[in-house]
Amino acid sequence: MMKPIIEVSHLSKKYKYGESQPYYTLRDALVNFIKTPASLLSKKQSSLKKNEFWALKDVSFKLNQGDVLGILGPNGSGKSTLLKILSRITFPTEGSAMLRGTVGSLLEVGTGFQQELTGRDNIYLNGAILGMKKSDITKKFDEIVNFSGVEKFIDTPVKHYSSGMYMRLAFSVAAHLDSRILIVDEVLAVGDAEFQKKCLGKMESVSKNEGRTVLFVSHNMMAVKRLCQKGILLKNGKMEAEGSIESVISKYAEVADVSKKFIPIKIPRIGVTINKISINKKEKGKVYPGKPLKISIELSAQKKVENIGLQIMISSDATEGRIFSTNTKTMKNIDVVLKKGKNHFTCDIHQFNLCSGKYKLGIAMDKPFVELYYNEADLFYFDVLETILEPALLPTLPAYGRVYMDHEWTIE
Amino acid sequence: MSDKVIIIKAKSRIQLIDWREIWEYRELFLVFAWRDIKVRYKQTILGAGWALLQPLFSMFIFTIFFGNFAKIPSDALPYPLFVLIGLIFWGFFSGTLSAASGSLIANESIVKKAYFPREILPLSTIGTNLIDFSISFIMLLLVAVYFQVIPNILALLIIPLGIIIGALGAGGLGLLLSAFNIKYRDVRHALPFFIQMMIFLSPVIYPSSIMRPSFRYLIALNPMAGVIEAVRIVFSGGTSVNWITLAISGTSSILLFIIGYYYFKSTERFFADIV
CATH class of the missing domain: 2.70.50.60 (abc- transporter (atp binding component) like domain)
Incomplete structure (x- = not known):
C-alpha cells in the first residue's frame, strides 16, 4: 500500500499580538524581563497567555500522491501560516507534519530577485534560492525564458523591466521547480489575463501529468475549482471544513461574510x-x-x-x-x-x-x-x-x- | 526518486547541524557570494578597484602619520608594507564580520519566503570578502616587490592558515551577531563602533613586539592578532613565528565559531517570525 505523501497532524502555531513594533531593542527585552522575571523560567504551555493567539490550531489532513489540495479561508485565517510551516520557514508550536519527498515552495514570485542584476542572473539566483541545482537551471534555461516571453530583455537588469515582465519572469522560474511536493501561495494573480491562463495551464500539467502533490492557496475560485480535487477551509486558524473542493467552496462562501470583523x-x-x-x-x-x-x-x-x-x-x-x-x-x-x-x-x-x-x-x-x-x-x-x-x-x-x-x- | 522524508515538529531547543543538507545546498554559498560581488560594484566607475584603493589610501595615511610622524616601529619591514599587511588581514576579518552580522536582516524577504539552511547567508559573506582579500593581496605582493622584500617559504603555510583563522573567527562571530541582530537591532549601532575600536586592539598600526609578553597573549585572543604578527614575520623572511600566540588566536577562532554556531542554531527556528 502506498503511504500518504503528506501527513499533517494537529498542527498549531501560536503568535503574539502587538508585534507590530518593527523590532525589539535590548532595552525592551530588559524592561520585559524586569516586569516579568519569571518569564525566563516558565515553560511554554499549550494554554494562551494574554496577548497571544493561535494563528493555526489543530489542523490535520492527509494527501496522497497526485492530490491537489485547495486551501481556502478569509484573510488572517492561517493559510499562509500553514504554508510557511510546511515549507519549514517557520515552525509549529504543537503538532507535526511528515512530508515524503522534496518540497518546493512558491510563497512569493521573485523571491530574492535583485534589481541590479539581469534577467539571466536572476533566473540563476532565484532558482538557487528555491532549491534548484545550477545544472538543472541551465538545462531548463531556454524553457524558462520561452515561457516568460522576455527573451529580448534577458540581459537587461530587471530594474528596467515593467512590473508585468518582472512577474512573468519570476513565475517562469518557479514554474519549473522539480520537486515532488509543490506549495503555492497566491501567486497566480500576476500579470495579464493571458499570462494567468498560461500559468494555470502550467500548474494543471504539473499536477495532472507529472503526478506531483500540490498545495494551493488562491482567492481565485475559478482557478481553485479547475486545479483542485480536495479542499480544506480555514477560519481563525481552525479547520472549518474538509472534503471535495466543491463542498468546501460553497462552505467558504458562507464563512466569508461582511458582518465579521474586518482585519486591517x-x-x-x-x-x-x-x-x-x-x-x-x-x-x-x-x-x-x-x-x-x-x-x-x-x-x-x-x-x-x-x-x-x-x-x-x-x-x-x-x-x-x-x-x-x-x-x-x-x-x-x-x-x-x-x-x-x-x-x-x-x-x-x-x-x-x-x-x-x-x-x-x-x-x-x-x-x-x-x-x-x-x-x-x-x-x-x-x-x-x-x-x-x-x-x-x-x-x-x-x-x-x-x-x-x-x-x-x-x-x- | 529519492525517498526523502521531512519531519516537521514542534520546537526542540537545539537543532543539530545537518551537514548533509548543507552539502546539498553547497551551490547556494557560491550563488550568494557571487550575487553580493556582482551587486556591490554595480554603477561604480572603479568597480573592484575599490578593493585596491581602500587599503592603499589607508596605507599612505597611516604611513605618514604613524610611520613618519609618530615613528612607530615596524620591526624588520618597511612601515608601508608593515601596515598594509595589518590592514588587509584586518580588512578581511572586519569586512566579513560586518557583512555576516547584517546578512539575515539584509535578506529579510528571502528568509521569510524561502527555505534553505540559514547559516548559508552569514557564512557566504566569507566568500565575498575572500575575493576582495585576494585582489588586495595581489597588491600586497606588488608592494613587497617594490620594497624588495622576499617572504620566507613558510608564508605558504602561514597565509592560508591565517585566512582560515580569520574566516572561522569572523564567521563564528558573524553567526552570533546575525542571529542576535534579528531580535535586537542594537547590533547595528554597536558593531561599527566595535570594529573601529578593535583595530587598535589588533597589531595593525603597531608591532606586537612593543607589548609585554603577558599582554601579547591576551591580545592574541583576538584571532587576527596572532595572524597578523605571524604573517609579518614570514613576510620579512623570518621563521621565528610565535607559535604560542598563533595557537591562542587559532583556538579563540575555533571557540568563536562553535559558540556562534550554537547560538545561531538555538535561535534559528524563530528567525522568520521575528525578522
Whole structure:
C-alpha cells in the first residue's frame, strides 16, 4: 500500500499580538524581563497567555500522491501560516507534519530577485534560492525564458523591466521547480489575463501529468475549482471544513461574510493600512437591488503618498469574471494624494443594479499605469437582498438574471 | 526518486547541524557570494578597484602619520608594507564580520519566503570578502616587490592558515551577531563602533613586539592578532613565528565559531517570525 505523501497532524502555531513594533531593542527585552522575571523560567504551555493567539490550531489532513489540495479561508485565517510551516520557514508550536519527498515552495514570485542584476542572473539566483541545482537551471534555461516571453530583455537588469515582465519572469522560474511536493501561495494573480491562463495551464500539467502533490492557496475560485480535487477551509486558524473542493467552496462562501470583523490590511511597500471597509453603514450593511450603495474605506498612511489610485472591484461568486470596477484615477481621473494619518474614501453608486445574490468586494491600490501595490479581489462577501421593486409583483430573485437595468415599457 | 522524508515538529531547543543538507545546498554559498560581488560594484566607475584603493589610501595615511610622524616601529619591514599587511588581514576579518552580522536582516524577504539552511547567508559573506582579500593581496605582493622584500617559504603555510583563522573567527562571530541582530537591532549601532575600536586592539598600526609578553597573549585572543604578527614575520623572511600566540588566536577562532554556531542554531527556528 502506498503511504500518504503528506501527513499533517494537529498542527498549531501560536503568535503574539502587538508585534507590530518593527523590532525589539535590548532595552525592551530588559524592561520585559524586569516586569516579568519569571518569564525566563516558565515553560511554554499549550494554554494562551494574554496577548497571544493561535494563528493555526489543530489542523490535520492527509494527501496522497497526485492530490491537489485547495486551501481556502478569509484573510488572517492561517493559510499562509500553514504554508510557511510546511515549507519549514517557520515552525509549529504543537503538532507535526511528515512530508515524503522534496518540497518546493512558491510563497512569493521573485523571491530574492535583485534589481541590479539581469534577467539571466536572476533566473540563476532565484532558482538557487528555491532549491534548484545550477545544472538543472541551465538545462531548463531556454524553457524558462520561452515561457516568460522576455527573451529580448534577458540581459537587461530587471530594474528596467515593467512590473508585468518582472512577474512573468519570476513565475517562469518557479514554474519549473522539480520537486515532488509543490506549495503555492497566491501567486497566480500576476500579470495579464493571458499570462494567468498560461500559468494555470502550467500548474494543471504539473499536477495532472507529472503526478506531483500540490498545495494551493488562491482567492481565485475559478482557478481553485479547475486545479483542485480536495479542499480544506480555514477560519481563525481552525479547520472549518474538509472534503471535495466543491463542498468546501460553497462552505467558504458562507464563512466569508461582511458582518465579521474586518482585519486591517497592511501594504508595507507604501506604508498604508486599510483599516476599515464598510458598505451601506447607515442601513446596517443591507444592500438592495436598484438602491444606492455606499462603500466607505478608511486608510491610514504613515506618510504622505502621492499619485495613487484606489480601485474597487465587485464580482460574483456564481459567474466568472468581474462585474464592476472603478479606479479613482483610471476611471474618474482624480489625482489622489494620501495625507499622513487617516484618509476616508467613499464611493457612492447611485443605483446598484445587481440582482439578489452573493457578491465579492475587492480592493486594489496602484500607482496608476505604473505599478500595482496591492490587489485583492476577494476581501469580503456581501449579500444583495431580495426586495420587491415597485411596481413589480415578484421579488428580485437571482433566477431573473444578474443585472437589473432601469428600463421602461412602451405598449402601442 | 529519492525517498526523502521531512519531519516537521514542534520546537526542540537545539537543532543539530545537518551537514548533509548543507552539502546539498553547497551551490547556494557560491550563488550568494557571487550575487553580493556582482551587486556591490554595480554603477561604480572603479568597480573592484575599490578593493585596491581602500587599503592603499589607508596605507599612505597611516604611513605618514604613524610611520613618519609618530615613528612607530615596524620591526624588520618597511612601515608601508608593515601596515598594509595589518590592514588587509584586518580588512578581511572586519569586512566579513560586518557583512555576516547584517546578512539575515539584509535578506529579510528571502528568509521569510524561502527555505534553505540559514547559516548559508552569514557564512557566504566569507566568500565575498575572500575575493576582495585576494585582489588586495595581489597588491600586497606588488608592494613587497617594490620594497624588495622576499617572504620566507613558510608564508605558504602561514597565509592560508591565517585566512582560515580569520574566516572561522569572523564567521563564528558573524553567526552570533546575525542571529542576535534579528531580535535586537542594537547590533547595528554597536558593531561599527566595535570594529573601529578593535583595530587598535589588533597589531595593525603597531608591532606586537612593543607589548609585554603577558599582554601579547591576551591580545592574541583576538584571532587576527596572532595572524597578523605571524604573517609579518614570514613576510620579512623570518621563521621565528610565535607559535604560542598563533595557537591562542587559532583556538579563540575555533571557540568563536562553535559558540556562534550554537547560538545561531538555538535561535534559528524563530528567525522568520521575528525578522
